[in-house]
Amino acid sequence: MASTKLVVLMLVLFPLQCSTYAVAALTTWNVTKGLTMTPDVNSLTSVDAIIPFEHYSLQYCRSSKKNKANVNLGMMLKGDILESSLYEFNVLKNESCKVLTCESGEDVLSVKAIKKFNEFIRRGYRSNMVLDNLPLIASDAARGMALKKFCHDERNPLRSAPEVRGAAIGGCEQDRVFLHNHHDFMIHYNYRSPDEIFVVGFEVFPRSVRTPDCSKKTGRFFVETNQTTPKKVHWSYSVTWIEKPSSRWATRWDYYLQNSGAASEAAPHWRLITQSLLVLLCLSSIVVLILMRTLRRDIDRYGTMKARMKEIKSSEGKKKKNKNNRYHEIDSTEDQEVTGWKWLAGDVFRPPPFPKLFAGVIGTGTQLGGMLVTLLCAAVFGFLSPSYRGAIVTTTISLFAAMSLLNGYATGALLSLFHCKSWVVVMRSAAAFPAFCCAVWIICEMFLSMHGASNVVTVPIAMSIIAAWLGICIPLAVVGASISFRQWDISLSYNELARRVPSQRCIFHMLPTIFLPGIIPYAAAHVEIRLIMRAIWQGQVYHVFGFLSLVFAVVVITASLTVVVYVYHLLLAEDHRWWWRSFLASSGMGIYFLMYCITYYHTVLKASTWTATVVYFSFCITSALSLSVLVGVCGFFTSWVFIRSMYSYLKID
Numbered sequence: 001m002a003s004t005k006l007v008v009l010m011l012v013l014f015p016l017q018c019s020t021y022a023v024a025a026l027t028t029w030n031v032t033k034g035l036t037m038t039p040d041v042n043s044l045t046s047v048d049a050i051i052p053f054e055h056y057s058l059q060y061c062r063s064s065k066k067n068k069a070n071v072n073l074g075m076m077l078k079g080d081i082l083e084s085s086l087y088e089f090n091v092l093k094n095e096s097c098k099v100l101t102c103e104s105g106e107d108v109l110s111v112k113a114i115k116k117f118n119e120f121i122r123r124g125y126r127s128n129m130v131l132d133n134l135p136l137i138a139s140d141a142a143r144g145m146a147l148k149k150f151c152h153d154e155r156n157p158l159r160s161a162p163e164v165r166g167a168a169i170g171g172c173e174q175d176r177v178f179l180h181n182h183h184d185f186m187i188h189y190n191y192r193s194p195d196e197i198f199v200v201g202f203e204v205f206p207r208s209v210r211t212p213d214c215s216k217k218t219g220r221f222f223v224e225t226n227q228t229t230p231k232k233v234h235w236s237y238s239v240t241w242i243e244k245p246s247s248r249w250a251t252r253w254d255y256y257l258q259n260s261g262a263a264s265e266a267a268p269h270w271r272l273i274t275q276s277l278l279v280l281l282c283l284s285s286i287v288v289l290i291l292m293r294t295l296r297r298d299i300d301r302y303g304t305m306k307a308r309m310k311e312i313k314s315s316e317g318k319k320k321k322n323k324n325n326r327y328h329e330i331d332s333t334e335d336q337e338v339t340g341w342k343w344l345a346g347d348v349f350r351p352p353p354f355p356k357l358f359a360g361v362i363g364t365g366t367q368l369g370g371m372l373v374t375l376l377c378a379a380v381f382g383f384l385s386p387s388y389r390g391a392i393v394t395t396t397i398s399l400f401a402a403m404s405l406l407n408g409y410a411t412g413a414l415l416s417l418f419h420c421k422s423w424v425v426v427m428r429s430a431a432a433f434p435a436f437c438c439a440v441w442i443i444c445e446m447f448l449s450m451h452g453a454s455n456v457v458t459v460p461i462a463m464s465i466i467a468a469w470l471g472i473c474i475p476l477a478v479v480g481a482s483i484s485f486r487q488w489d490i491s492l493s494y495n496e497l498a499r500r501v502p503s504q505r506c507i508f509h510m511l512p513t514i515f516l517p518g519i520i521p522y523a524a525a526h527v528e529i530r531l532i533m534r535a536i537w538q539g540q541v542y543h544v545f546g547f548l549s550l551v552f553a554v555v556v557i558t559a560s561l562t563v564v565v566y567v568y569h570l571l572l573a574e575d576h577r578w579w580w581r582s583f584l585a586s587s588g589m590g591i592y593f594l595m596y597c598i599t600y601y602h603t604v605l606k607a608s609t610w611t612a613t614v615v616y617f618s619f620c621i622t623s624a625l626s627l628s629v630l631v632g633v634c635g636f637f638t639s640w641v642f643i644r645s646m647y648s649y650l651k652i653d
Contacts, residue, residue, distance in 0.1 A: 031132075031189075031197050037089045039136070039202075040082040042128035043454045045166065047538050049123040050605075050612035052079035054454040058120060058169070059113035060127075061086050061102040061235050073397060073465070074390025079455030082130060089131075089187065091197065092241050097214035100235040109223070109231045117170065117223045118177045123608055126166035131187070132199040133387055134252065135165050139186065139203045165256075167206040170223070178220035180206035183237045188244045200247035201255065212236060253387060257543045273547075276524040276554040283520075283561035344576045345647060346495035352579030355418040360429035361583070363411030363477075365633025367433075368626055370403040371396065376552060379545035386543065397469070404430050404473040408480025415481075416488040423478065430477030431470055436625075438466050440618045447611040501575050508570055513581055517566055518588025521559040521631060525551050529593060533600055537616070556634050559586040563635035564642050571643075578639060586635035590628025594620060 031037065041055040056062050065084040075081065086100050100107075109117070129136040170179045188201030208220040212234040221233060352358050375396060378384055384391050411429045415421050442462070449456045457465070506512060528551045535542030563585045567578050597620035607613045 031091055031199065032195055033091055033197075035091050037091060037131060037199075039085055039087050039089070039129045039131040041085045042082055042130055042135075043079045044120065044125045044127055044169070046120075046123050046125040048606065049125065049608050050537065050615055051448060051451055051609070052454045053120075053125070053452065054079075054081060055083055055127060057452060057454075058117060059106050059109055061100045061106045062104060064103055072390045072394050074393030074395075076390075076457055076461070077393055077455060078390060079453060080389055081454055085129070087129075087185075087237060089185070089239050092189075093239070094241060095237070095239040097212075097236055097238055099212050100237070102235065107233055107235060109233050111227055111230065114223045114227045114231060115225050117179055118225050121168075121170035121172070121177050121179070121223070125169050127169055128166040129202070129204075131202045133389075134199060134202045135256070136167060136202050136204055137165055137256065138167060139205045167204045170208065173220065176222050177224065178208040179223045179233070180208050181221050181233050181235055182207045182209045182214050185237060185239045186242055187239065188242050188247065190244050190247050190249075198249050200244050200249070200252040201242075209234070209236070214238065253385070256386065273550060273554065276551070276558065279520065279524065280554060280558055280561070283558060283565065286561075286565055343574055344499065344571055346493075347499045347576040348494075348571070348578070348643060348647060349492040350494040350498060350576060351418040351420075351492070352577070355420055356415070356422065356425045358579060358583075359411045359414035359418065360425060360432060361629060362414055362633055362636060363407040363409075363426075363429045364433045365629040365636075366410040367400065367403045367407035368630045369633060370406045371399040372552070372630065374399050374403070376545060376549045380549055384545075400434075401469055401472040402476070404476035405480040407473075408477030408482075409484045410480075411477070412481030412484030413488040416485055417490070417492055419491065421485060423481070426477055426481040427474050430473045433629075434469055434473055437622060438469075440622055444615050444618050447614050451609075451611055453611075499574075499576060501577065502573070504573055504575055508573060508575060508581075510584070513566075514584050514588045515591065516588070517559075517562045517585040518590075518631075519592060520562050521555045521586060522589045522592040524558050525555045525589075526596070529596065533597075536619075537600075537605055555589075555631070559589065559631050560634050560638035562586065563639055567639045567642065578643065579636075582639035583632040583636045585632075587628040587632030589631045590624040590626075593627055594624040597624070 041060075043052040044055055044057065045052050063084040063086045071081065086103075089095075167183060168180060170177060172178070184205040184207065186201075186203040186205070187199060188203070189197045189199050191197055207214075207216065209215065210218040210221050214236050223231075375384075375392075378395065379392075384395060407430055408426050411426050412421070415425060445456055445462065507516070528548055531544070532542055532548075534540055563582050566585045567582050570578055570581060597617070601607065601613075601616060605616065607616055
């Protein structure tokens with residue numbers, strides 16, 4: 001018994017131990033003295049404007065070298081595109097003021113370029129770079145300066161917590177916009193051997209200077225919208241190499257993770273988990289009470305009544321009067337005791353309205369559940385480290401396509417139970433949700449292409465992605481359905497005529513069914529949802545997958561137990577229409593998530609363009625729909641197991 005408890009405790013705590021664990025890159029990039037390192041420039045990003053742009057969409061000094069970095073699907077969809085730069089860092093050699101030589105005359109800013117710089121600075125855009133697969137981060141001094149020199153403080157969502165990653169393009173001083181044309185780079189390193197080092201940190205402090213000597217005394221380089229002539233700009237930088245003897249290759253991402261916001265909120269995580277476990281304990285107690293006491297007592301009474309009726313029917317030689325009296329006694333007992341859910345034994349397994357639609361929805365939710373569980377397992381064990389650029393998006397899309405097998409199996413099983421086998425329904429179930437996601441994606445791409453965003457995918461690539469996705473989903477779903485058609489070739493027994501449903505209390509009406517039960521699982525995940533939204537829209541790194549896995553388990557169990565209690569009382573009210581109700585009772589969590597997204601948009605995000613608004617709400621609507629279907633399927637499967645177990649003890653003559 002003690003060993004069993006120890007195993008359970010280890011299973012609970014293991015995800016938490018892995019919450020900050022990330023597998024480092026398998027290849028250690030050793031750098032020898034005398035070599036030259038060249039950082040890659042990444043997209044321009046803004047917390048306020050949301051839309052990413054290519055680095056050279058602004059008139060920076062451009063390198064003629066072609067970048068050889070591999071780009072995966074996740075990087076393309078996020079606009080995480082790396083390009084070569086003109087910066088050159090001689091290993092272990094400090095540079096005080098080095099001026100870039102622009103190859104195509106980018107050091108003379110046109111009037112149009114000046115206005116574009118002004119617009120991007122006012123929207124809070126930041127330039128991003130990567131050195132040895134480490135993103136550029138702002139130094140502590142730069143972040144302190146960002147709070148004072150941000151151009152539109154009333155719209156800055158990070159007023160109390162300036163952005164860490166990247167360098168601000170510029171800033172404002174007394175309503176005048178200046179450009180950061182000088183960067184003080186600080187490269188942290190450690191020795192692997194006397195002649196080899198490895199990079200453990202990449203920081204920058206951007207400045208605005210007017211002269212090529214990088215002096216602060218000459219004033220700032222302003223970019224004003226009333227500029228009528230081209231303006232000469234000097235792009236310069238300095239490099240400082242700083243040794244960090246205590247830093248290791250495996251832990252060089254710790255600084256990014258510790259400043260992500262999620263790591264600083266461990267206490268709220270634990271409070272959330274504790275509160276959720278208390279709610280879970282209460283719900284478990286209620287379910288145990290229903291199963292162990294109420295149901296058992298009802299089943300025992302029903303079995304005793306049936307035994308008494310059989311005893312009277314089998315007894316012969318008794319007087320007819322006494323026999324009629326005994327039958328009258330049993331009929332009275334039946335009227336008193338056979339009430340509630342026991343009356344529904346011949347109707348509880350009656351197929352729901354729109355059975356094909358129901359089967360498709362459950363199949364889609366099963367597919368999403370399989371994808372999320374597999375994704376969390378991979379993330380907990382560190383295979384989706386932030387060092388693998390675009391890995392989470394690419395893995396999510398790949399797993400969703402692979403889990404179409406579960407979609408076809410679940411859809412086929414329900415179609416078999418409902419006696420409406422159809423290959424067309426299976427293929428529609430496999431293609432419906434991907435088609436919806438692709439439609440939303442295409443709408444976003446149309447808006448993004450009008451602004452020239454960096455995450456716009458060309459039409460041939462988009463069509464190939466859609467064709468490959470559907471070409472994988474549909475065949476796998478057909479394979480899964482063919483398996484379930486053979487394994488679930490059974491039929492549900494129910495009366496020919498449906499039992500009339502009495503008038504119900506308002507709590508069992510459709511709107512209360514959707515809104516009331518869903519608030520319980522949402523409350524268990526609110527803190528985690530807030531951290532995920534911050535990581536997606538505020539440029540932070542989300543890495544506490546251990547907490548996320550535990551919260552996901554709590555949400556699933558809480559939603560399942562809530563639906564069990566709801567379905568039991570629904571059956572007590574003699575309503576056998578539980579199929580759709582069991583799904584909708586927990587799917588309301590997605591509605592609360594969408595309401596939070598609206599609140600987040602107005603209080604934190606404050607997108608400055610229509611395109612940013614369309615992109616944000618497209619993501620939120622798709623996520624809310626996915627969450628509703630996923631949690632709703634958990635409620636349905638739990639109700640199915642509960643009802644089958646409950647009525648399996650009830651013998652019907």
